Amino acid sequence: MTAWFEGRLAGFDLETTGVDVENDRIVTSCVVQCGGGNATQSATWMADPGVEIPEGAAQVHGITTERARSEGRPAAEVVEQVVAALAECVLAGLPVVAMNASFDLTMLDREARRHGVQPLVDIVGDDLLVVDPRVLDKEVDPYRRGGRKLEDLCRTYKVPLDGAHSADADAIAACRVAWRIATKDRRIGEASLSALHAWQVSWARQQAESLRDYFARTPGKEAWADGVRTEWPFIPAQRAGGDAS
Template sequence: MTAWFEGRLAGFDLETTGVNVETDRIVTACAVQCGGGHPTQSATWMADPGIEIPEEASKVHGITTEQARAEGRPAAEVVEQLVAALAECVLAGQPVVAMNASFDLTILDREARRHGVQPLADIVGGDLRVVDPRVLDKAVDKFRRGGRKLEDLCRTYDVRLDGAHSADADAIAACRVAWRIASKDPRIGGASLDDLHQWQIAWARQQAESLADYFRRTPGKESWADGVRTEWPLIPHQSGGGAA
């Protein structure tokens, strides 16, 4: 039986207007299919998010409000096409590979609800299987010092990153990092996708609880603990809140 990481992987990444999953919007997105002995296929989108893109966000991904308005497609159209592309991958049995998956998948969920698009979770139900390099890395190398951002993981696992903070480069790099971790760690590489998904739910919760505990013990950061969410790979939607 072929190991999961030797099959087709569906990479997914967003660049956004900010880091609040309830109120921020998609600016650029990528869904990429790679591996499994077939050529890489990728689709990318730029959206007009319908709100101003803060300067801090533009400095990260390079897209300004003016550029998004001039070159971006309507946000509802982008969200609908992105959800459809990911749903097709999931229903074909491919895992969605996303760095810090709970951020990207939750943003996409809220954008879908905002624009009247059927959310991915509602389409695919229990078929969704996610691989999060950030969660895996913390699980297999818990005490390594240094950063855990995608650029850091690419250095750690000797993965090429062809332009950080562009959605297509980040999506492909996340797949490469996941492949490296799985090929190095027999437990990760030899697991079924069902088991790996369940393990990551538990690992992500433990990692978040540890982070919140660290904040509570760190002078000046105590209040940050309240903002740490433990849900993975999707923060549940609270009806009546947040997606306006």
């Protein structure tokens, strides 16, 4: 039986107007299929989010408000196509590989609902199986010092990252990091996708609870504890803004 990481993977990444999943908007997106012995296929989108792109966000991903307005496609059209591309991958049995999945998948969910697009979870249901390099890394190497952003993981696992903070580069790099972790950790590499997904639900909750406890007991950071969400791989819409515990 072929291990999950040796098959086809669907990398997914968004660049956005900010980090508020309930109110910020998608600027660029990528869904990439790679691995499994076949050529890499990548689809990318740029949206006109319909709102100003803050300067700080533009400095991260390089897309200004002016550029998004002139080159981007209508946000509703982009969201519909991204959801369709992911749904096609999921229904074909591919795992969605997303760094910090709860951000990207929640953002996509809220954008779909905002624009009257059928949300991904309503299309694929329990067929959605996700691999999150951030969750995996924290589980296999919890005490490593330093950052755990994608660029940090790429350095740790010796994965090339060309064009960091462009959606296509980040999506492919996330797949490569997941592959590296799976080859290094037998438990993760030999797990079924359904088991691995279930484990990550538990691991992500434990990791978030640990972070929340750290904030709560750290002078000057106590207020941050209330903003830590424990749901993974996305925050259900009906609980948006509610108690995450």
